[in-house]
Amino acid sequence: MIELKLVSKKFDRFQALDNISSCINDSSIYGMVGSNGAGKSTLLRILAGIYEADEGDVLYDGQAIYNNPEVKRNVVLVGDELFFFPGADLKRMAKFYASVYDNFDKDLFNELIIDFKLDINKNIGHYSKGMRRQAAIVLALSTGANYLLFDETFDGLDPVVRKFVKKKMCEIVADKNATVIITSHSLRELEDICDHLVLLHKGSLVVDSDIIELKTHKFKVQIAFKEEFDREKFSDFDIVSYSQRGSVANIIINGEKEIVVSSLRDLNPVLLDVLPLTLEEIFIYEMEKLGYDFLEV
Numbered sequence: 001m002i003e004l005k006l007v008s009k010k011f012d013r014f015q016a017l018d019n020i021s022s023c024i025n026d027s028s029i030y031g032m033v034g035s036n037g038a039g040k041s042t043l044l045r046i047l048a049g050i051y052e053a054d055e056g057d058v059l060y061d062g063q064a065i066y067n068n069p070e071v072k073r074n075v076v077l078v079g080d081e082l083f084f085f086p087g088a089d090l091k092r093m094a095k096f097y098a099s100v101y102d103n104f105d106k107d108l109f110n111e112l113i114i115d116f117k118l119d120i121n122k123n124i125g126h127y128s129k130g131m132r133r134q135a136a137i138v139l140a141l142s143t144g145a146n147y148l149l150f151d152e153t154f155d156g157l158d159p160v161v162r163k164f165v166k167k168k169m170c171e172i173v174a175d176k177n178a179t180v181i182i183t184s185h186s187l188r189e190l191e192d193i194c195d196h197l198v199l200l201h202k203g204s205l206v207v208d209s210d211i212i213e214l215k216t217h218k219f220k221v222q223i224a225f226k227e228e229f230d231r232e233k234f235s236d237f238d239i240v241s242y243s244q245r246g247s248v249a250n251i252i253i254n255g256e257k258e259i260v261v262s263s264l265r266d267l268n269p270v271l272l273d274v275l276p277l278t279l280e281e282i283f284i285y286e287m288e289k290l291g292y293d294f295l296e297v
């Protein structure tokens with residue numbers, strides 16, 4: 001497990017990260033969403049032990065990563081800027097990675113090379129942008145590291161490759177109990193693979209939630225009654241958002257779905273529809289609750 005405890009980072013006087021706390025469970029996919037400059041790459045570099053936090057702790061099973069080669073050997077980062085030795089081909093890069101990562105999986109590497117259709121003898125500098133990213137992903141997946149960190153990794157990949165990379169990430173989590181941490185500007189890009197999502201906004205964590213928890217504890221109901229009513233009728237419920245047009249109300253409610261729906265039925269509505277919320281809608285409501293405007297993010 002990775003614990004982030006009140007992590008802060010300044011660049012000169014600019015507060016890039018402000019008291020970030022979160023827990024990243026083993027064998028999970030942890031997504032970080034946020035707009036340009038929100039602090040995603042900075043947090044990922046702190047998680048990779050490249051930057052030192054000014055304040056707070058980053059602990060991998062209780063051990064700090066910064067200046068700790070033992071922990072670092074189990075962590076790999078595919079940054080937004082990729083690094084390859086000048087003129088190197090994938091064969092040479094794989095040799096280098098195998099010298100750094102004791103558990104480098106050559107069989108998996110050879111499999112992935114075929115899957116991604118990459119020429120291991122070709123100068124990586126002559127690959128296309130998307131192919132260079134694929135090469136970095138293949139190397140990272142092959143390291144055997146328990147923690148794989150990806151910064152804006154889907155940028156520049158075509159939709160077929162994106163889907164394939166996501167599949168490979170899910171496999172490495174399921175088969176090898178690895179933990180994947182991934183950043184993106186786009187909530188939609190991450191919502192289908194993550195178990196846990198956080199939203200960074202101007203250096204702060206404004207949403208930090210388990211996806212199943214988010215999806216099962218927040219839902220929309222459309223409800224109507226014969227008699228006149230208003231919001232007061234639902235004062236026993238944890239209402240996130242309420243709107244009413246005539247005799248039909250649209251309500252976003254927090255709570256255990258079955259219990260809430262059964263209590264609503266007890267009110268004898270003439271219409272009761274329970275509708276799922278998209279993750280984007282959930283984030284909008286979560287942020288509104290905190291006083292932020294999602295559109296600004």
Ligand SMILES: Nc1ncnc2c1ncn2[C@@H]1O[C@H](COP(=O)(O)OP(=O)(O)OP(=O)(O)O)[C@@H](O)[C@H]1O
Binds near residue numbers: 014016034035043185
């Ligand atoms: N080395 C640095 N020196 C000074 N400022 C920095 C440095 N690295 C990051 N910053 C600043 O910290 C803030 C957060 O940057 P960061 O790269 O972490 O954001 P991000 O969420 O990854 O953004 P993007 O989506 O645009 O990549 C930005 O305002 C950036 O200018």
